[in-house]
Amino acid sequence: MSRVTLLGFPRIGRRRELKTALESHWSGDLDAAGLLEAARALRRNHWQLQRDAGADVVAANDFSLYDHVLDTAWLFGALPHVHLESASSDPLAAYFASARGGSGRRALEMTKWFDTNYHYLVPELRRGQAFALHGDKPVAEFREALAAGFAARPVLLGPVSFLLLAKTVDGSPALDLVDDLVAAYADLLARLHEAGAEWVQLDEPCLVLDLDDRTRAAYRRAYDALASAKGPKRLLTSYFGALGDQLPLATTLPVDGLHVDLVRAPQQFDAVLRDLPDDRTLSLGLVDGRNVWRADLREALALARRAVEQRGEDACWLAPSCSLLHVPIDSAGETTLEPAIRDSLAFARQKIEELRVLADALDGDDAALAAVEAPRIARATSALGRADVRDRLAAVTPDMLDRRSPYALRRARQHTALDLPLFPTTTIGSFPQTEEVRKARAAHRAGRLTAADYRRFLEEQTRRAVREQEELGIDVLVHGEFERNDMVEYFGEQLDGFAFTKQGWVQSYGSRCVKPPIIHADVARRRPMTVEWSCYAQGLTPRPMKGMLTGPVTILQWSFVRDDQPRSETCRQIALALRDEVLDLEASGIRVIQIDEPALREGLPLRSADRATYLGWAVDCFRLAAAGVRDETQVHTHMCYAEFNDIIEAVAAMDADVVSIETSRSRMELLDAFVGYRYPNAIGPGVYDIHSPHVPASADMLALLRKARAHLDPAQLWVNPDCGLKTRGWPEVRAALAAMVVAARELRAIERAA
Ligand SMILES: CN1c2c(nc(N)[nH]c2=O)NC[C@@H]1CNc1ccc(C(=O)N[C@@H](CCC(=O)N[C@@H](CCC(=O)N[C@@H](CCC(=O)O)C(=O)O)C(=O)O)C(=O)O)cc1
Ligand SMILES: N[C@@H](CCS)C(=O)O
Ligand SMILES: [Zn+2]
Secondary structure: OOEEEOOOOOOOOOOOHHHHHHHHHHOOOOOHHHHHHHHHHHHHHHHHHHHHHOOOEEEEOOOOOOOHHHHHHHHOOOOOHHHHHHHOOOHHHHHHHHHHOEOOEOOOOEEEOOOOOOEEEOOEEOOOOOOOOOOOHHHHHHHHHHHOOOOEEEEEEOHHHHHHHOEEOOOOOHHHHHHHHHHHHHHHHHHHHHHOOOEEEEEOHHHHOOOOHHHHHHHHHHHHHHHOOOOOEEEEEOOOOOOHHHHHHHHHOOOOEEEEEOOOOHHHHHHHHHHOOOOOEEEEEEEOOOOOEOOOHHHHHHHHHHHHHHHOHHHEEEEEOOOHHHOOOOOOOOOOOOHHHHHOEOOHHHHHHHHHHHHHHHOOOOOOHHHHHHHHHHHHHOOOOOHHHHHHHHOOOHHHHOOOOOHHHHHHHHHHHHOOOOOOEEOOOEOOOOHHHHHHHHHHHOOOOOHHHHHHHHHHHHHHHHHHHHHHOOOEEOOEOOOOOOOOHHHHHHEEEEEOOOOOOEEEEOOEEEOOOEEEEEEEEOOOOOHHHHHHHHOOOOOOEEEEEEOHHHHHHOOEEOOOOOHHHHHHHHHHHHHHHHHHHHHOOOOEEEEEOOOOOOOOOOOHHHHHHHHHHHHHHHHHHHOOOOOOOEEEEEEOOOOOHHHHHHHHHHOOOEEEEOOOOOOOOOHHHHHHHOOOOEEEEEOOOOOOOOOOOHHHHHHHHHHHHOOOOHHHEOEEOOOOOOOOOHHHHHHHHHHHHHHHHHHHHHHHHO
């Protein structure tokens, strides 16, 4: 019998039950026992759902109260002392403090999980770091699954990927710690074995990256050591790309099975079949864990058949390409979607059903195959293209990607036009999306608040935000983004070619979720999307009001994208729609326009060989959106939660007049890339972390600014937070921005005195 085995499932819940429980706990309305009970209920429901959909084996320990990398750090005691020390009195509070900050403790840095929109917390290690098992989460969750009657495979982030994803605070090589860490993993494997686990899944996604010999040697040391330890059979999982030059390593490490991603990297199939020793189980990643379209089951079946013919049925498992963490749970409830679109979607549940259909077909029963395939085939033959969009794109000329004058000239013209002080202060765009704001939007959507009343409500919010900023003394203002549910979904809702779900939630970090829109056809702008709100806000103040747009690459990256044409083509369509918006904003009197591209780095291919092509079209798309304006119009962009060192040239090539970047959690480390590169345009390095409720002291911000000033020309430096303020409350925002303005003023005074 062919077996469907799964690598991991979304944790947040179809109706975001985990979010509700977490946020009630954090606000003091739900005690620890209540939170843990809600988590248990979710795990059980999810295991049941996976089994009902056709899974033979589900994952255990794929659940996390916040993040699985953070869980791994806690599991092995790999945290700064300040967090570990507080764990003895209240482990749950200490865990959340390490994720979110609080009680005087700093949160760990957060960054993107490979090329996804999921953020993990970056473990902080140091030379001589000790590792030991703290608690037994993987064992307990495995026992829980067993007790509830589910055949489960515990999943662990593998030791080498853990080290590669961590950072060392003293700059020592994290891989030096591999022997000690593996000893702790060996203890854990022994305990899983005692608990009855037949297999354990060791996730090593770093195997699809470019690795040096030292890292390959660390893999060998680690897995040799684990092979000699007593434990369950080991499934080594790679995903998000091809093993490529790591194939010889992956197929010879002493493990019992290997999982490969055949959706992102079908080209590796022949080599894997050829090189994987016969005594290994092969887990075939056949349906896409990163996108929502139905799989081509005939193609998947052909691959599975070849694997089975060669290796035998028992040695081949059918699986999604990666954990299902990155897709929503169930498309069945999406009753408001056009049926043709809905039927061609596969969320987590439908993906498991697809795998069941494949397994049954492999076992000789292909009765369900045709029905499951029909909507995909119908979509493939329907007309998704628009001649007007294609014609306009064909007419794009290279000069449309260039600003009229070089930066130095633009800077002088903008200086005259905007008359800003040295070290201008600004914010990144959003102000608190309070419960009141979300409730009003929900009421409007449900028809309980008329369009006129909703508009009046948003006007009042915007008026208040403008007044607050003026009172705080901020130089370049924002309207606050109160009318937006999300910075991508909001634009998608106004563009042709996009569809929306009601419950298509995907975890972004902790309790925060996004509902990625679905790009299913050619993209075009129906009418101006942001001009009214920007103009309304500009009309309230003589200070410059930033027009606020999400950039083409970020809209692409944070959507589920059609798979019938290159992503670059879809991105160009979005860029052209945004160019129209930029020009409309300018024509309406908006003098500063911010085009956010926080996902530009996230979209970077995992292998360096693929990067230049991506960066080429991604930067061109930004420029196509931005470059039509006059010299006097100042273009900003914003990026957050990523390392920029490896894309600094591309950031410079975007040629934004000002770039604001997240830097505070890393104490301005991220600025090094800009300094080293001699980045020519202006920069706003974030001076405080907006993910923490902690209000920063102005002295701390001044210290960061002085660090930045030491390396930059004074005319280059802007003062702003790390990112938008939508997740914060007004009292914190007010206090933090007041302190930020004080820091900027002090910096100006220091500059004048020098
Ligand atoms: C900047 N970031 C973003 C990323 N990706 C995006 N697509 N968008 C981003 O902004 N990636 C990187 C970072 C990640 N950061 C964040 C920060 C904050 C959130 C967040 O707060 N998400 C919200 C959901 C946002 C949203 O869609 N809100 C809707 C409300 C939807 C809702 O909850 N409706 C309820 C009913 C409401 C009620 O009755 O009160 C329902 O449907 O049940 C809106 O405002 O209308 C979150 O709550 O998690 C995400 C990423
Ligand atoms: N303008 C957006 C950027 C977030 S990355 C905001 O302020 O929320
Ligand atoms: Zn941001």
